Amino acid sequence: MGIEPGRLHFSWISSAEATKYVDVAREVAKEVKALGPAKHFIKKRAEVA
């Protein structure tokens, strides 16, 4: 749909897997940072008063 590979991640984490959650979150943040700011799929604030 035009969202670059790497910007969207899927994972299956049980509520008992706190460390896995932390690891995945770090990994995702790292990869998304490497891609830089998103160009699309950004909702601008409505310009009406």
Next chain:
Amino acid sequence: MLEYVEKIRKTAGKLFEEDKVDVFIGYKKGSLPMMNQPVLISNADQVDLLHWDSNCGLNLCNYLTKRTDRIGIVANGCNSRNIVTHITENQISRDQLYIVGIPCKGMIDHRAVQRAVKQKEILAIEEQGNTFTVKGKDFEDTFNKNDYLQRNCLVCTHRNPVIFDEMVAPPVEEQIEVDTYKDVKQIEGMDPEKKWNFFTRIIDKCIRCYACRNACPLCYCPTCFVDESNPQWVGKSSDPIDTMTFHILRAYHCAGRCTDCGACERVCPVGIPMRQFTKKLNKDAQELFSWEAGLTLDQRPLLDVFQPDDYNDFIR
């Protein structure tokens, strides 16, 4: 087609006389040409309302959700697959249903016909086997039905019902060697920027009327995420990003379930080809999991099974 009508009426009549159903769901002629409507009848006196021709593109499975009575229903290939999906998703039970199967030769694309007559007002349509004639105030044109099929019907490989109690006619030949996913492959070949522009362009006329959702039998949630206001998942204006969010999520909610019946595209007032979203998911389901929705009652839906030996790491 006209033989089918007789047979459907007779079967419905018999079902009421033998007290096998409380309601019969079929199509009746629409108030406008090419726009047949769903109809629910409740006794044998009404069977003459029932009709069948190549303008029955709405999906009747919509009317089954959570009913508690005994139901007779007509079903062609794609509708029968939605019935299977409804049964496996516990929206209706098999023993409530008497399914009158219809071998299908495809539905007419009403927009293509309108374009062919240069948007002049069509007052009547008549079918003669493989051709059909449309009439208006000062014109009359005959077309080959196969040149005016809905896009989903052109690539349909399940025209015969997959589940039925009785058939109105012998099965039709299935279309083989159709390249079902030619359009999806083209889109897959684009880079992310191009894809974004493509999908932004195809939905840019969307007025968020949700007719596509309402026409789809998969969309039976009591409150759809787009209607919820606490929490509000997606903005309700026609802001392009909200609209994109709606389309992406609608498609994802149909993943592994869509039968490509084409009802969503058929009903859109502005002609948005939103099957481009669902078709990619259908293609993935088929390529990655050999799954086509609604083919058998014996398999659980794709997204409700888990295998410990799944080849993807992320799921383990």
